[in-house]
Amino acid sequence: MDELTLRQQEILGYLQLHMRSYSTWPSFREIQAHFGFRSTNAVMGHLRALEKKGYISRVPGQARTFRITMDFNEENQPTDSVEVVDIPIYGTIAAGYPDGVETGGEIGRLQIDAETAGIRRARRAFALKVRGDSMIDAGIFDGDIVILEPRPPNNEDIVAALIDGETTLKRFIQKRGKAPFLKAENKSYPQLHPVAELVIQGIAKSVVRNL
Amino acid sequence: MDELTLRQQEILGYLQLHMRSYSTWPSFREIQAHFGFRSTNAVMGHLRALEKKGYISRVPGQARTFRITMDFNEENQPTDSVEVVDIPIYGTIAAGYPDGVETGGEIGRLQIDAETAGIRRARRAFALKVRGDSMIDAGIFDGDIVILEPRPPNNEDIVAALIDGETTLKRFIQKRGKAPFLKAENKSYPQLHPVAELVIQGIAKSVVRNL
DNA sequence: CTTGACACTGAACGATTGTTTAACTATACG
DNA sequence: CGTATAGTTAAACAATCGTTCAGTGTCAAG
The missing domain is CATH 1.10.10.10 (Winged helix-like DNA-binding domain superfamily/Winged helix DNA-binding domain)
Structure with a gap:
């Protein structure tokens, strides 16, 4: 810089x-x-x-x-600002994502610095309260808060995807030349999800859990 | 209003x-x-x-x-202003805990609001970067950041304890009438730890992991 | 039935505001 | 000496933006 x-x-x-x-x-x-x-x-x-x-x-x-875009900390003291990001928490993310902003379903907010959350300040991160245990083998449990960034997924990313009108957490798998699919990380669940109309709402960057 | x-x-x-x-x-x-x-x-x-x-x-x-002019939650009730806490992250916590603050071994800082972290602002929380997989069955993996509060442990709390000069994460078990012990939550590890000189540095309140 | 609130359409006006082009001064670099 | 960068003045332009006036429809209260 x-x-x-x-x-x-x-x-x-x-x-x-x-x-x-x-x-x-x-x-x-x-x-x-x-x-x-x-x-x-x-x-x-x-x-x-x-x-x-x-x-x-x-x-x-x-x-x-x-x-x-940048919080220039040390040196010039007119700054005491840290890279703390305010993130909305959704219980369920409703269909669509019309304007980058979703009005319904916000159940709270959290503040965390961008580095710890693994997100970029510029992007519009949001958080999702996990329901169900479809990802326990990935270390994500019921009640966890997952912080996501809206952007196209890469292979092996954990994504929030719209399936049957509800947002669920799955791992996104795309091998070259093949159609992508979603995979639940729980041995006792059907692990493969065919992807008909894939609506990826964001990719998971970090998870916060109260012990 | x-x-x-x-x-x-x-x-x-x-x-x-x-x-x-x-x-x-x-x-x-x-x-x-x-x-x-x-x-x-x-x-x-x-x-x-x-x-x-x-x-x-x-x-x-x-x-x-x-x-x-005010912050609201869904019910139009003003939300009390969120308290973002600045927490030091230690790679290893050195012996002792003289003033509640340990300068040596600090490898970073994180900012998070107290509610999400599950801590009370008044106490002096600190964070610990987890090394090893002694707690994977509790959903805590290598590289995770655990946020802790220094205070006496209750039964079943996950604690940071000083064992052999190194801080490790274990579950604290104390049944009435019996001596307390520490338990590693990994099936492939020796699960029980006798507690000779028990130095509990803090109890874990939440965990943050980058996916 | 009327009144008033709420919610909204449609068009136009004028001020705020970002943007551009051109020119000037000063300092530092090679 | 020429050139580049930072900093500034000046005037004019065009897009954005808040505002106003006039009117439609609904619904509940009086």
Whole structure:
């Protein structure tokens, strides 16, 4: 990660401060006013630099849609932020995944740092309370919380898949040249699941269990 | 706090999820698209209602400047603010436990909210990276992170105990009238451990594993 | 039957806001 | 000396976005 200039650190610090105070990102002209710029283009330049160096990400054309992708900890103390991610917990994930956001069925939330959870901050992780023991041979038990990331599965990934209108946890198997299938990791269960219409909602990254 | 209609709850839920997922509030037209409205005015009405009832606040004329004034669970009950705890991770816990804090051997830190970790904030929790497979029958594998609280063990608790100068994970068994002992939960291991000098460093509250 | 709330359509307006192009200064590098 | 980067000014543009006005339909309360 490239280093930031002094000015860029100031800008980034202001972004964070504004976000923490108002829970909203500032607009270009608010940043401009705060630093006394006479042109919004001064802001533009800095934000482009920050984005180029990977510190923030933005959605072009949309208002107030910065995101700070990196939590630069040590050194500059205007930061005390850790990479803690707030993740919704679903009991059951309803069909579809229309907008990357699912309104129904949220039963709680958890906070965990991205590294421990094995997820990337940018992606929209969600969590799932495991019901049933179809994955006990993979060390996932009834009542466990599984943290997932929505993305296409690779071979051997544990995935949350929509089967018969319900989300279940299975291992995704795809050998080359063959059709993929899902496998339950419990010796006493039917282990193979043919995949007709495969709706993968996410791949499991980590699991949390209360002992 | 006035009560919300079903539709208003849906809107509010979407606002929260969008904020948590994107760290940005949605625009009117994003809300419109998500709910399939054909007019942004439908959104206007709901947001006005939500603001009137005190659930959100906004800055007129500015883009994406909602704020939710309270956090809610599904029942519209304000959730007490979650407590994220910073926990040190030890590879091996050295002898003693002088101040509840052991600096040597710290291999990292993790952040997690107290409820998910099953711990109480007041106590000084610590985490331990599991080595070996002495507890696989309890669903704890090599490489797992176990979160512990220093306190006296009860029967059947999984504890971190100092054996032969090394910290290992065992289940603590104490039947009344008998001497306590430690039990490894792996069928292929010697399961019973006599306890000469029992040094319990903490009891396990939860486990986190990367899949 | 009327009133009022809730939920929504449709179109248009104007302000906010991100973006672009052009030009200027200063500093550092080779 | 030329070039590159950082930082800034200036004016204008176009898309996004919140807002308003006018109107439709439903349903429960009075």
